Amino acid sequence: MAASVSVSTSQRHIDLELKYGANNYLPLPVVIERAEGPWVWDPDGKKYLDMLSAYSALNQGHRHPRIIDALKNQADQVTLVSRAFHSTQMGRLLELLTTLTGYPKTLLMNTGAEAVETALKTVRKWGYKVKGVPADQAEIIVCRNNFHGRTTTIVGFSSEEQYRDGFGPFAPGFKLIDYGDSEALEHAITPHTVAFLVEPIQGEGGIIVPSAGYLQRVREICTRHNVLLALDEIQTGLGRTGKLFAFEHEDIRPDVLIVGKALGGGVLPISGVLSSEEIMGVFKPGDHGSTFGGNPLACAVARASLAVLVEEKLPERAARLGKFMMKELRAIESKHVADVRGVGLLIGVEIKVSSGPARPFCERLRDLGILAKETHGQVIRFAPPLVVRKRELKWALEQIAAVLQD
Numbered sequence: 001m002a003a004s005v006s007v008s009t010s011q012r013h014i015d016l017e018l019k020y021g022a023n024n025y026l027p028l029p030v031v032i033e034r035a036e037g038p039w040v041w042d043p044d045g046k047k048y049l050d051m052l053s054a055y056s057a058l059n060q061g062h063r064h065p066r067i068i069d070a071l072k073n074q075a076d077q078v079t080l081v082s083r084a085f086h087s088t089q090m091g092r093l094l095e096l097l098t099t100l101t102g103y104p105k106t107l108l109m110n111t112g113a114e115a116v117e118t119a120l121k122t123v124r125k126w127g128y129k130v131k132g133v134p135a136d137q138a139e140i141i142v143c144r145n146n147f148h149g150r151t152t153t154i155v156g157f158s159s160e161e162q163y164r165d166g167f168g169p170f171a172p173g174f175k176l177i178d179y180g181d182s183e184a185l186e187h188a189i190t191p192h193t194v195a196f197l198v199e200p201i202q203g204e205g206g207i208i209v210p211s212a213g214y215l216q217r218v219r220e221i222c223t224r225h226n227v228l229l230a231l232d233e234i235q236t237g238l239g240r241t242g243k244l245f246a247f248e249h250e251d252i253r254p255d256v257l258i259v260g261k262a263l264g265g266g267v268l269p270i271s272g273v274l275s276s277e278e279i280m281g282v283f284k285p286g287d288h289g290s291t292f293g294g295n296p297l298a299c300a301v302a303r304a305s306l307a308v309l310v311e312e313k314l315p316e317r318a319a320r321l322g323k324f325m326m327k328e329l330r331a332i333e334s335k336h337v338a339d340v341r342g343v344g345l346l347i348g349v350e351i352k353v354s355s356g357p358a359r360p361f362c363e364r365l366r367d368l369g370i371l372a373k374e375t376h377g378q379v380i381r382f383a384p385p386l387v388v389r390k391r392e393l394k395w396a397l398e399q400i401a402a403v404l405q406d
């Protein structure tokens, strides 16, 4: 009896969302009521291992005690001042970001898409003020199969038809090239090109890892043509791939670095664009802004989120556990698997088209207590919080093997 009553509790919440919400997502039918570390619970008390981590916004795990402490302490002081005034929190976060990354300047926003928009404004203004591109002629090169967010400008340069359908007209000034093809970049550059915007690994695009040396080659090409390299590390950054940033794997540095997601420790939205004095120097008071951008509550949370990443050595954990997980996933003999790929704890398992879409596999994983979500139809993304333990991953791998070998 108890079970059927509580199942209807979950269903009631799902029905409310369906009845009153816009139908812009297709969630797995799981209601999460409570969470801790890598684990979440539904209203029935059924426990699941979170292997999506809110698309890598939860690298530090759910409700990390240190981040929640920072949230509570700051909530008792002041939460919002707007950028009309200073706070005791923003400067300290900016300083920590510079210490950790070496970039002298940061512009803080809230969501990832806003940070990408900020980066687009930055590189365009740099193009006009510093590079000397004629007014309104700036070109930005981006990659097919990209994901940089959902604003109208950003979906305007998506190659995903559904992301664009019905949302035009779109902003001009973007050129699409194939991902992973550095020669295409060389050919696409003109004297009006101001930047190349790219993800080190395409996350939403299906965990697409470019061949080794790609970032080094694009770095060299951008430098040679005086084109800014802007890396979107919103999903790959902050430990996910086994380094603080994915660009460290190739020993390069972008001119513009975009961060978000795990910067807020899964607690609050906060994002940022990091760059040099010269590039960030194009902004003058009044050029750009956001009411909540850099608010003291989010800054306090972000500072704790970064401290947790560094002090708990979460990038190193991601490297170690990612190697283990990749090896174990590759060892699973399954007639359904076309490919296993990824870096660190950002791993994609591609299901063969002949085995149908990935979603039914995710539904079976959910029945066994694993929350994972398909991306691009055929790929199951496994990206657990970086605080996950090896024995928890071992258990997860048993469930994954059971589903893939079915």
Ligand SMILES: *Cc1c(COP(=O)(O)O)cnc(C)c1O
Pocket (backbone or CB within 6 Å): 055, 111, 112, 113, 114, 116, 147, 148, 149, 150, 199, 203, 204, 232, 233, 234, 235, 236, 260, 261
């Ligand atoms: C999630 C994501 C974004 C958008 O972030 P939002 O906070 O959802 O606006 C942009 N770029 C990449 C690579 C992402 O993964």
